[in-house]
Amino acid sequence: MTFAQQQPAELTPQDSRTMLQIGKSYLGTQYVANTLDRDGEEELVIRTDAVDCLTFVEYTLAQALGSSFTENLQKIRYRDGIIDGYPSRLHYTSDWIENGIRQGFLTDVTAENSVQTLQLSLSYMSAHPKLYKKLANSPENVTRMTEYEKALSGKIVHWLPKSELPENGLSWIMDGDIIAITTKLPGLDIAHVGIAQYIKGKLHLLHASSTLGKVVVSDKPLNHMLNNNKSWTGIRVVRMSH
Structure with missing residues (x-):
């Protein structure tokens, strides 16, 4: 450790x-x-x-x-x-x-509140092993990752398309919920994650930003972030369970 x-x-x-x-x-x-x-x-x-x-x-x-x-x-x-x-x-x-x-310890809030579903299709890591230090020179690890990808692929999950997320969020998305941003990048499911935070009635994202190089609260509401990124398609929302 x-x-x-x-x-x-x-x-x-x-x-x-x-x-x-x-x-x-x-x-x-x-x-x-x-x-x-x-x-x-x-x-x-x-x-x-x-x-x-x-x-x-x-x-x-x-x-x-x-x-x-x-x-x-x-x-x-x-x-x-x-x-x-x-x-x-x-x-x-x-x-x-x-x-x-x-x-x-997690609850899928989206599954309880959105009828929209998508089918997982995962292959990104096994298809791009050179991008990952522990896959680049390990055929065994690539084989195991491929098996996990196949096991997950085909599963149906609930999500919320970005067109259905207003600037002020939704009543079922709470401060502190985990927001996972879906992507249309082939073979990948989620492109970014963060934590929901409402500011002056608008839903923002508390997240570790690679662009800004630190943990920040988004200056723009989450729906603006989604709309400004063509590869981002929507969100999944999960919540800590007790």
């Missing part, structure tokens, strides 16, 4: 506002890609001083769930909480969401 700094203070779980409260404590934290990819065996890496869009959400969720931060993080990041090499890490956000629902 690798610790870059002292673990964050543990908090008692309350509701989704706890997610927002904790997430805002990361404002200004540096954006750094690939902090989890280390030489040697796969291990639980904790670097709350440098995050990407997903690790920011993971650390926030692990704190919000209370009890043991380290145990929570392992359950969040790895399939059924078991570390078994690089492919056991939940690289596809749809897999990450399904794992959280299966283990009881």
